[in-house]
């Protein structure tokens with residue numbers, strides 16, 4: 263009897279040593295495949311409103327000091343080395359998301375989207391998330407040549423509803439555009455800061471008639487705040503270390 267118990271115990275130990283690594287393979291398996299008696303619970307810390315949208319393995323930091331960094335899926339943009347590769351950045355293209363801020367971030371992280379933008383600006387407070395590095399080519403203009411030579415900025419809201427275009431969003435976006443223009447020597451004019459609706463062969467209508475270009479361009483050309491952001495610390499930087507680069 264004692265021998266049987268010892269043998270049984272040894273077998274269980276052996277089984278345990280074989281089985282314990284398995285939960286790593288089944289971390290996302292349906293609950294029915296996970297036996298609570300054999301597998302430890304899979305737990306992850308809450309990340310608040312960014313739950314499920316951020317890659318914690320991101321090692322890149324945002325170009326723009328005031329932006330958060332959440333990378334787009336790498337199948338949604340073209341890796342490049344602007345402007346060292348000879349492709350000048352000549353345009354800032356203004357977009358409207360036609361959806362929510364978080365929904366857009368989620369969509370650009372989805373590898374099946376096949377679209378992206380460098381920056382997204384939130385309506386209520388002007389928070390900015392960068393998802394594609396400035397050196398890379400985001401897919402936002404619907405025109406290859408314009409994609410290659412531009413930076414895309416998405417604004418949370420809907421073309422048909424002016425309430426989404428808040429003062430906070432105009433100011434934050436204008437600061438970003440001014441910073442980009444200064445960095446890449448882009449003239450702060452309507453010839454170089456354009457709406458998606460101005461891109462040749464584009465059938466998009468954003469940002470639409472409710473976007474206040476006059477106010478926006480006035481803010482872009484306001485010189486007084488330029489020095490304020492020059493030495494700001496970088497935005498939220500995701501963890502680095504043991505993760506594979508995305």
Ligand SMILES: [Zn+2]
Nearest residue numbers: 357358458468
């Ligand atoms: Zn657009």
